Amino acid sequence: MISQEQAKKIEEIYNEAINKLKKLDKERKGIVSNYIKELESQKIDAIRASILLDNK
Amino acid sequence: MDKERDLLKNDLENQKTPEETKKSVEDAEILGYEDIAEFRKKKLGEIEFMADEISKTSESKISQVNEFGGSSEELEHRTSEVDEKIEEVTENAQNEVGEVEKPSENIQQNEVVKVEEAIEGEQNLDTSGNQKESNLEKKGIKDGVDFVFEQNPGLEKIGTKKQYSEYLDSIFPDSKVKDIVYHYSSLGEKIKEEGFKSAVELRSKIAGLDKDALYFTKSPIVYWGGGAVDLYRVCTLLNIKNPLDFSSYTENDSFETLSEEDKNRAKKYEELLNKAHYEENGLNDIYEKSKYFTKLLKDEGYDSVLQPNLSEIEIFDKQNIYTLGNNQDLENFKKFVEKT
Numbered sequence: 001m002i003s004q005e006q007a008k009k010i011e012e013i014y015n016e017a018i019n020k021l022k023k024l025d026k027e028r029k030g031i032v033s034n035y036i037k038e039l040e041s042q043k044i045d046a047i048r049a050s051i052l053l054d055n056k
Numbered sequence: 057m058d059k060e061r062d063l064l065k066n067d068l069e070n071q072k073t074p075e076e077t078k079k080s081v082e083d084a085e086i087l088g089y090e091d092i093a094e095f096r097k098k099k100l101g102e103i104e105f106m107a108d109e110i111s112k113t114s115e116s117k118i119s120q121v122n123e124f125g126g127s128s129e130e131l132e133h134r135t136s137e138v139d140e141k142i143e144e145v146t147e148n149a150q151n152e153v154g155e156v157e158k159p160s161e162n163i164q165q166n167e168v169v170k171v172e173e174a175i176e177g178e179q180n181l182d183t184s185g186n187q188k189e190s191n192l193e194k195k196g197i198k199d200g201v202d203f204v205f206e207q208n209p210g211l212e213k214i215g216t217k218k219q220y221s222e223y224l225d226s227i228f229p230d231s232k233v234k235d236i237v238y239h240y241s242s243l244g245e246k247i248k249e250e251g252f253k254s255a256v257e258l259r260s261k262i263a264g265l266d267k268d269a270l271y272f273t274k275s276p277i278v279y280w281g282g283g284a285v286d287l288y289r290v291c292t293l294l295n296i297k298n299p300l301d302f303s304s305y306t307e308n309d310s311f312e313t314l315s316e317e318d319k320n321r322a323k324k325y326e327e328l329l330n331k332a333h334y335e336e337n338g339l340n341d342i343y344e345k346s347k348y349f350t351k352l353l354k355d356e357g358y359d360s361v362l363q364p365n366l367s368e369i370e371i372f373d374k375q376n377i378y379t380l381g382n383n384q385d386l387e388n389f390k391k392f393v394e395k396t
Binding site: 011 | 142
């Protein structure tokens, strides 16, 4: 059996954790997107370089 | 496992508003039973599920990484710091929630002992803590009647405690539990006048109720919450004809020490509990599972479950509850006195 205060406290901890996780989710997704963008631009650079090489 | 995930995902998508949470807690209060361990488990389960989900990189992103010549190892390396933070959030939440529950856990371990002490104590002390009248003087007065009279001074104007005890014996003459038992709730005064509501009526979805039942105890004190819980004590009589009866079990009993009959009873309970709550049965919601568990118990002919030493009495039908000290009770007692 619990009092309303205990349930309320657990709810507060839960809400705080979920909010932190939401922020970390955004942060993690940003890291993955940036890595993909980085790889994409590396690949474009490599293609450009190979085209230039072919034209020489 | 996929099913569990779907369930948790569903829970996350339907996050409760503070108002809904408050309502759930109040509903549980009315029912007189709320399992903090289950509530905690549910909330931590949701946090863990979310943490688990966000620590994963979607298949489409991994494909993109591979397509552009990247490596999973590098991806893992880059996300490792955030993943650690995610893990930390989960761990902190577990620790913090654990701290909230700590006092209750300790109390739960000693629950049966405390109820025994409390019941024993009431036999020697009155509600103010004074020594009771001698056994001779008390003869014919039911345990708990002193408190009912103290809580409801109107009774004294109608008749004596002895008469009231006789009247109580006439209410459910065939009940297997003759004692006055209690229901503790912050909404107790309202319940006393307006009557009990079942879980179905309340549509309580709070985790922790394994049955669609109303909960009572023989303990004259609120033995949970470290003495900090101040709840109204609703005094009742229950009409119990065919209980699943574990009331004679003691804290020293183990399955091996039980009689064959008791073993079979315990096995039956376990079997029905598993069937409703743990085996695949097409039910995903704890509320639906609780209703199903109650139905299985009722189908076996049971109208209630008696826990060891009557520390908890779980009754399925509110029609089998008689509340003491309300207007109806005073009226009935008056009629009883006039007749005798």
